Amino acid sequence: MDDPVITVEQFEFLPEAEAIRMRLESDGIQVFLADKETVSTDWALGNAIGYIKLQVRQSQAEAARAVIEEIRELRKARKDDTTNRCLACNAVIPASTVCPQCGWTYESDDAESNDSLSGNQNSSDADEATSPGMMDSLRAIKKPLVTLMLIPALAGIVVGALVCLFTILGILLR
Numbered sequence: 783m784d785d786p787v788i789t790v791e792q793f794e795f796l797p798e799a800e801a802i803r804m805r806l807e808s809d810g811i812q813v814f815l816a817d818k819e820t821v822s823t824d825w826a827l828g829n830a831i832g833y834i835k836l837q838v839r840q841s842q843a844e845a846a847r848a849v850i851e852e853i854r855e856l857r858k859a860r861k862d863d864t865t866n867r868c869l870a871c872n873a874v875i876p877a878s879t880v881c882p883q884c885g886w887t888y889e890s891d892d893a894e895s896n897d898s899l900s901g902n903q904n905s906s907d908a909d910e911a912t913s914p915g916m917m918d919s920l921r922a923i924k925k926p927l928v929t930l931m932l933i934p935a936l937a938g939i940v941v942g943a944l945v946c947l948f949t950i951l952g953i954l955l956r
């Protein structure tokens with residue numbers, strides 16, 4: 783009881799609060815997230831209750847604030863940095879998709895990807911590159927599908943308008 787819990791930060795969204803919580807706990811800081819269930823259940827209440835509160839012991843507050851500030855500075859530096867970086871070792875990646883330092887690649891690790899990286903493409907790999915993908919197929923049917931979904935709604939609007947028109951005409955002709 784000698785070391786009360788205080789709020790050092792407030793978060794609108796749970797994933798951000800959880801990420802900071804995990805980082806602080808990895809640094810040995812005891813963390814509590816107040817009102818996370820309430821905001822997760824009904825996000826509209828967040829403004830009324832002050833969103834998700836990240837709370838720590840008063841003795842650890844300065845250390846927690848320092849870690850949060852460090853995270854913000856790293857986030858800002860990454861946002862300002864427009865160079866491509868390796869996700870494995872953070873080395874700068876030139877125009878290619880393979881890290882020159884560790885060999886990490888954006889390609890999948892299956893055998894076909896390794897063959898295509900080494901230049902040993904066979905005809906099925908070339909066919910896959912020229913054939914339309916799943917997203918292209920979905921984009922092709924998007925317009926007809928939306929049209930089919932809109933036809934009943936538009937027909938309902940027209941029928942409703944006609945019913946209103948005939949009702950008004952019936953009232954006027956009495």
